[in-house]
Amino acid sequence: MIEIQLQRLPHGEGLPIPGYATEGAAGLDVVAAEDRTLHPGERHAVATGFSIAIPEGYEVQVRPRSGLALKHGITCLNTPGTIDHDYRGEVKVILANLGSEAFEVRRGERIAQLVPAVVTKAHFSEVIELSETSRGAGGFGSTGR
Numbered sequence: 001m002i003e004i005q006l007q008r009l010p011h012g013e014g015l016p017i018p019g020y021a022t023e024g025a026a027g028l029d030v031v032a033a034e035d036r037t038l039h040p041g042e043r044h045a046v047a048t049g050f051s052i053a054i055p056e057g058y059e060v061q062v063r064p065r066s067g068l069a070l071k072h073g074i075t076c077l078n079t080p081g082t083i084d085h086d087y088r089g090e091v092k093v094i095l096a097n098l099g100s101e102a103f104e105v106r107r108g109e110r111i112a113q114l115v116p117a118v119v120t121k122a123h124f125s126e127v128i129e130l131s132e133t134s135r136g137a138g139g140f141g142s143t144g145r
C-alpha cells in the first residue's frame with residue numbers, strides 16, 4: 001500500500017476521491033468531474049477534478065471499466081494511460097465512444113479505474129549484434145494462429 005497525495009481542484013468540489021469498490025479490487029474507481037455527451041466516434045479528455053503526487057518509483061495507470069466498454073463501447077483511448085510521478089496537472093481520462101449510440105458522461109459517475117504500478121527503469125545500450133534465439137525475427141503470428 002502506497003500513499004498518493006491528492007489535491008482537489010475547485011471543480012472537483014463534492015466529488016468522492018478514487019476508491020476501491022470492493023476489498024479485492026485492483027483499481028480505484030475514478031469519477032467524472034463534468035457532464036459531457038460523447039457521440040459515436042468522439043473522444044474527450046474528461047476532467048476528474050484533482051491532481052496527484054505519486055511517489056517516485058511508481059506510476060498510475062488509467063484503465064477502462066469493462067462494463068462501460070461492453071454495454072456502451074466506452075473505453076480509454078490510450079489505455080493504459082500513464083500518469084507520471086512528476087505530473088502535477090489535472091488527471092484526465094481520455095474516453096472514446098466506439099459504440100453506435102451517444103453516451104452521456106455524467107458528473108459523479110465512475111468512468112475509469114486507476115491502478116498504481118511499480119516502474120522499472122532501463123537505459124538502452126547500443127550494440128552491433130544481439131544474442132541469437134530460436135524465435136529470431138519471427139513475430140506477429142509466426143508461431144501459428
Ligand SMILES: O=c1ccn([C@H]2C[C@H](O)[C@@H](COP(=O)(O)OP(=O)(O)OP(=O)(O)O)O2)c(=O)[nH]1
Nearest residue numbers: 062078081082083084085087090091092093094
Ligand atoms: O490518460 C492519461 C494520460 C496522461 N495524463 C497526463 C499525466 C501524464 O503524466 C501526462 C503525460 O502523459 P503521456 O506521457 O502519456 O503523454 P505525452 O503525449 O507523452 O505527453 P508529454 O509530452 O506531456 O509526456 O499526461 C492523464 O492525465 N491521463
Ligand SMILES: [Mg+2]
Nearest residue numbers: 082083084087
Ligand atoms: Mg510522455
